[in-house]
Amino acid sequence: MSVQITETIWLNNDEVCSLQHVAAVSGLSEADVMDLVATGVLAPVSGEATSSMFYTECIVVARKARRLRDDFELNADGVALVLNLLRRVDALESELLGLRPKQGNRQY
Amino acid sequence: MKYVDYYKVLGLERNATEADIKKAYRGLAHKYHPDVSKEPDAENKFKEVAEAYATLKDPEKREAYDNLGRHQPGDDFVPPNQWQQNFNESSADFSDVDLSDLLKAFAEAQREGAANYARRPRHGETFEFTMPITLEQIYNGAETEISVAVPDYDSQGLLHRVPKTFRIRVPKGAADGQRLRLAGKGGQGMNGGQPGDLFVTMKVQPHRFYQVDGNDLTIEVPLAPWEAVLGATVEIPTLGGEVALTIPPGTVAGRKMRLSKRGLPGSGNVQGDLYAVITIEVPKSVTEREKALYTDLAAASTGFEPRRQRFAGGQS
Numbered sequence: 001m002s003v004q005i006t007e008t009i010w011l012n013n014d015e016v017c018s019l020q021h022v023a024a025v026s027g028l029s030e031a032d033v034m035d036l037v038a039t040g041v042l043a044p045v046s047g048e049a050t051s052s053m054f055y056t057e058c059i060v061v062a063r064k065a066r067r068l069r070d071d072f073e074l075n076a077d078g079v080a081l082v083l084n085l086l087r088r089v090d091a092l093e094s095e096l097l098g099l100r101p102k103q104g105n106r107q108y
Numbered sequence: 109m110k111y112v113d114y115y116k117v118l119g120l121e122r123n124a125t126e127a128d129i130k131k132a133y134r135g136l137a138h139k140y141h142p143d144v145s146k147e148p149d150a151e152n153k154f155k156e157v158a159e160a161y162a163t164l165k166d167p168e169k170r171e172a173y174d175n176l177g178r179h180q181p182g183d184d185f186v187p188p189n190q191w192q193q194n195f196n197e198s199s200a201d202f203s204d205v206d207l208s209d210l211l212k213a214f215a216e217a218q219r220e221g222a223a224n225y226a227r228r229p230r231h232g233e234t235f236e237f238t239m240p241i242t243l244e245q246i247y248n249g250a251e252t253e254i255s256v257a258v259p260d261y262d263s264q265g266l267l268h269r270v271p272k273t274f275r276i277r278v279p280k281g282a283a284d285g286q287r288l289r290l291a292g293k294g295g296q297g298m299n300g301g302q303p304g305d306l307f308v309t310m311k312v313q314p315h316r317f318y319q320v321d322g323n324d325l326t327i328e329v330p331l332a333p334w335e336a337v338l339g340a341t342v343e344i345p346t347l348g349g350e351v352a353l354t355i356p357p358g359t360v361a362g363r364k365m366r367l368s369k370r371g372l373p374g375s376g377n378v379q380g381d382l383y384a385v386i387t388i389e390v391p392k393s394v395t396e397r398e399k400a401l402y403t404d405l406a407a408a409s410t411g412f413e414p415r416r417q418r419f420a421g422g423q424s
Contacts, residue, residue: 010279
């Protein structure tokens with residue numbers, strides 16, 4: 001089997017891409033992506049709703065939105081609601097993890 | 109080609125109605141959808157469920173599937189002649205073709221006509237994979253390989269799963285859950301259609317020494333009772349090599365000692381810390397001489413009564 005050395009694109013909050021790129025890679029339309037911006041699920045780089053540049057990590061959320069829309073036959077409001085609730089669940093789980101007693105009780 | 113029992117996957121009888129199929133899919137999708145599920149192996153389970161639903165919800169696909177007859181899951185079978193005609197080659201090799209790929213192609217060919225289907229540009233499929241990475245790889249940065257089976261079209265337009273290996277650079281400071289995209293490395297396109305992508309999620313593997321909390325690490329350091337009482341210098345493993353840790357006299361179990369910047373690198377110049385948590389171990393068996401010494405020690409230690417203050421005042 002041949003091994004291909006390949007360039008990878010990190011999906012993080014350092015690198016930036018266009019609205020068109022988010023739409024093309026996620027499988028959503030540009031209008032769908034802007035709907036996610038309007039409902040607060042996605043935030044453009046500048047923080048202004050009219051901006052059309054995004055951090056590449058937005059691709060992860062946009063793809064999740066597309067999957068939820070297709071797999072559960074959700075409309076735009078349903079997708080936004082689910083994504084916002086999932087974000088809250090993640091935040092609460094992280095908080096819970098932080099509150100669990102850790103090993104050790106003294107520090108110097 | 110391997111037979112998959114889609115009715116069994118959805119927990120249905122073969123005479124299930126469309127409503128039954130939808131209900132069964134929804135129940136299983138809620139349980140296993142990888143974006144909402146915490147079930148182990150949810151991604152693979154949902155893939156089976158989604159494939160079954162995609163076939164059984166579509167009357168044409170379902171009829172084609174039902175016409176295959178009943179087989180045991182995993183049984184090898186050859187698709188009927190009518191299916192093979194869509195690929196205009198009697199010599200087409202179906203042995204490693206995925207049933208769901210073929211049903212999808214069959215239904216599309218039925219709708220569009222075989223000639224139109226054969227000419228139409230088709231995009232390649234996009235896949236997601238999890239790539240295990242170790243703490244050592246995060247600490248040092250590394251190159252690692254990921255092997256995946258992605259579908260490529262053969263000359264007859266049949267999709268075959270072809271194993272491919274990609275070498276990926278894990279940058280120093282990569283984080284658990286970090287995602288990356290390998291553009292165009294997913295399923296091959298056909299008739300000018302774009303290839304799909306591969307999305308990779310990095311998953312940090314459990315380590316036998318360290319627990320991870322963000323960029324910080326925690327390691328348990330067991331001491332002998334006399335090391336805890338008298339103090340000692342002990343060597344402990346860190347990701348950057350062994351370091352000597354000074355244990356002060358009178359160290360108690362649970363004491364947490366911070367080794368600054370011995371944790372994981374993060375983005376920018378951030379470097380986490382390593383926390384050494386002390387445990388005190390006792391020997392499971394002792395020699396007669398050790399027993400005698402412990403007895404002497406017990407007799408000599410008149411001032412040390414660890415339960416006296418703890419339990420002072422009774423249970424109220």
